Amino acid sequence: xxxxxxxxxxxxxxxxxxxxxxxxxxxxxxxxxxxxxxxxxxxxxxxxxxxxxxxxxxxxxxxxxxxxxxxxxxxxxxxxxxxxxxxxxxxxxxxxxxxxxxxxxxxxxxxxxxxxxxxxxxxxxxxxxxxxxxxxxxxxxxxxxxxxxxxxxxxxxxxxxxxxxxxxxxxxxxxxxxxxxxxxxxxxxxxxxxxxxxxxxxxxxxxxxxxxxxxxxxxxxxxxxxxxxxxxxxxxxxxxxxxxxxxxxxxxxxxxxxxx
Ligand SMILES: O=C(O)c1ccccc1NCC(=O)[C@H](O)[C@H](O)COP(=O)(O)O
Numbered sequence: 001x002x003x004x005x006x007x008x009x010x011x012x013x014x015x016x017x018x019x020x021x022x023x024x025x026x027x028x029x030x031x032x033x034x035x036x037x038x039x040x041x042x043x044x045x046x047x048x049x050x051x052x053x054x055x056x057x058x059x060x061x062x063x064x065x066x067x068x069x070x071x072x073x074x075x076x077x078x079x080x081x082x083x084x085x086x087x088x089x090x091x092x093x094x095x096x097x098x099x100x101x102x103x104x105x106x107x108x109x110x111x112x113x114x115x116x117x118x119x120x121x122x123x124x125x126x127x128x129x130x131x132x133x134x135x136x137x138x139x140x141x142x143x144x145x146x147x148x149x150x151x152x153x154x155x156x157x158x159x160x161x162x163x164x165x166x167x168x169x170x171x172x173x174x175x176x177x178x179x180x181x182x183x184x185x186x187x188x189x190x191x192x193x194x195x196x197x198x199x200x201x202x203x204x205x206x207x208x209x210x211x212x213x214x215x216x217x218x219x220x221x222x223x224x225x226x227x228x229x230x231x232x233x234x235x236x237x238x239x240x241x242x243x244x245x246x247x248x249x250x251x252x253x254x255x256x257x258x259x260x
Contacts, residue, residue, distance in 0.1 A: 002191040003060050003190070003191065003193075004141060004142065004190045004191050007060075007091070007093075007094055007118055008118055008120060008142050010093055011091070011118045011120055012120060012121075014093075015120065015121045015123060015124060018123070018127070019121075019123050024123060024126055027123075027126040027127060027129070027130040028126065028130070030129070030130035030131070032106065032129070032130055032131065032132045033129055033130055035132075036159075037112075037134040037159045037160060037161075038110070038111070038112040038113075038134045039112065039134070039161055039181075040052070040084065040085040040112035040114065040134060040135045040161050040163070040181075040182070040235075041161050041181040041182050041212045043084040043085060043111075043112060044084050044085075044182070044212045044214070044234045044235040045212060045234060047084045047234070048259070048260060049082070049084070049225075049256050049259045049260065050084055050214075050225075050233070050234045050235045050236050051081075051082075051083045051084060051236055051238060051252065051255065051256055051259075052083065052084060052085040052086070052087055052114065052214070052235055052236065052237045052238070053078045053081070053083045053085075053086055053087070053238055053239075053242050053248070053252045054086070054087040054088075054089065054116065054237060054238060054239035054242070054243065055069075055071055055074050055075070055086065055087070055088050055089060055097070055101060055105065055239075055243065055248075056087075056089050056095060056097075056239040056240060056243050057069075057089075057095065057096035057097065057243070058094075058095060058096045059094070059095055059239075059240075060094050060193070061188070061193040062240060065239075065240050065243045065244055066243045066244055066245075066248075067096070068246075069243065069248055071088070071101045071104045071105055071108075072104050072105070072107070072108045073108075073249070074105075074243075074248045074249060075104070075105040075108035075109040075111075076108050076109055076249065077247065077248055077249010077250060077252065077253070078109065078111065078242075078248070078249050078252050079108075079109040079110065079111050079249075080249060080253065081249050081250075081252035081253035081255075081256055082253070082256050083111060083252055083256070084111070084112070084235065085111055085112040085113070085114055085134075085135065085235075086105060086109065086111050086112070086113050086114070087113075087114040087116045087137075087237060087239070088101050088102045088105050088113055088114065088115060088116060088133075089101070089116045089117075090102055090115055090116065090117050090131075091116075091117060091118060095116075097116075099127060099131045102115055102128075102131040102132055102133060103131045103132055105132070106131070106132025106133075107132075112134040112135055112161070113132060113133050113134050113135065114133065114134070114135040114136070114137060114163065115127075115128040115131070115133035115135070115136055115137065116137055117136075117137060118139065118142060119136060119137065119138055119139070119143075119151060120142065120143070120147075122150070122151060122154050124136075125151065125154055125155050125158060125160065126158075128160065129158050129160060133160065134160060134161060135160060135161040135162070135163055136151075136155050136160050136161075136162060136163070137163050137164075137165060137184075138151055138152060138162060138163070138164045138165065138180075139165045139190075140164060140165060140166045140167075140171035140172070140174065140175045141165075141166075141167060141171055141190060141191075144174075145174045145175065145177075148164065148174075148175050148177065148180075149177055149179065152164070152177065152179035152180055153179045155179075156179050161181045161182065162179065162180050162181050162182070163180075163181065163182040163183075163184050163214060164180045164182070164183055164184065165184040165185075165186050165216065166183065166184070166185060166186070166203065167185070167186050167188075167189060167190065167199065168199075168203075169203065169206065172203055172206055172207070173206075176208065180211060181211070181212065182211060182212040182213070182214050182235060183207045183211040183212070183213055183214065184213075184214040184215070184216045184235070184237065185199055185200045185203045185204070185207075185213070185214070185215055185216065186199070186216045186217050187199050187200055187215065187216060187217045187218040187219075188216075188217035188218055195217060195218035196218070197215070197218065197219075197224055197227065197228065200215040200228055200231065200233065201227075201228070201231050204231035204232055204233070205231075207232075209232075212234050212235060213231075213232050213233045213234060213235065214233065214234070214235030214236070214237060215228050215233045215235070215236050215237070216236075216237040217237065217239070219236050219237070219238045219241065220238075220240075220241045221241075222255065222258050222259055224236075225259060238252075238255075241255075242255070
């Protein structure tokens with residue numbers, strides 16, 4: 001079994017348990033459920049830099065990145081740096097994240113928040129809304145076309161933006177549909193962890209122009225952004241490069257300053 005299959009198998013068990021502990025009706029009663037959400041897609045369309053900065057303590061490919069940073073300070077730092085959005089990993093077992101991280105980030109800043117998760121059930125979209133997210137991620141590699149349609153339409157009914165992530169042509173062809181806002185190309189192969197910006201370049205021409213294009217993973221310098229912008233990318237998801245430093249917000253600030 002590859003790592004992605006393992007993550008998804010574990011996630012199914014976790015979501016089943018969560019559902020039995022907190023019913024959907026309780027999530028819908030969250031004070032955050034009826035808040036006006038921020039659109040990441042609109043922010044990216046109107047930005048010169050397009051940085052989506054991630055909170056990421058550890059990962060299957062790198063094990064520990066940084067366990068010492070406080071998500072409240074990281075969120076505030078990213079906002080002060082001028083990011084377009086913040087991605088918050090909420091998976092506990094593989095990334096050391098939690099829904100509490102999402103809530104803490106929400107309490108700390110007013111930038112669009114992406115719940116970075118392995119979404120396999122509509123229940124997780126209700127959780128995303130209840131804990132303050134504005135955007136959800138759908139990963140084509142772990143979903144059927146019908147699931148992508150069902151989850152993205154449900155997310156839109158909750159006023160959440162949808163970022164659909166692909167890694168190859170087949171995933172892209174099965175996923176294109178009007179209920180998506182942003183098409184993300186992950187430069188990291190989630191089964192082997194190989195990273196190449198060439199993936200974003202190769203797939204760029206196949207993405208219809210009505211979607212905001214986002215390049216994800218393995219972006220560690222300004223040159224990478226300059227290389228990807230001519231391919232139509234308006235969003236750049238960056239995790240490790242900021243999180244490996246002592247001050248992720250300051251690192252994002254210097255990065256964005258050099259881009260302008
Ligand atoms: O990062 C991993 O090792 C990983 C492994 C398996 C599934 C997902 C994984 N990462 C999620 C992400 O998409 C990245 O955290 C995100 O794009 C930022 O990447 P980076 O800038 O390389 O930290």
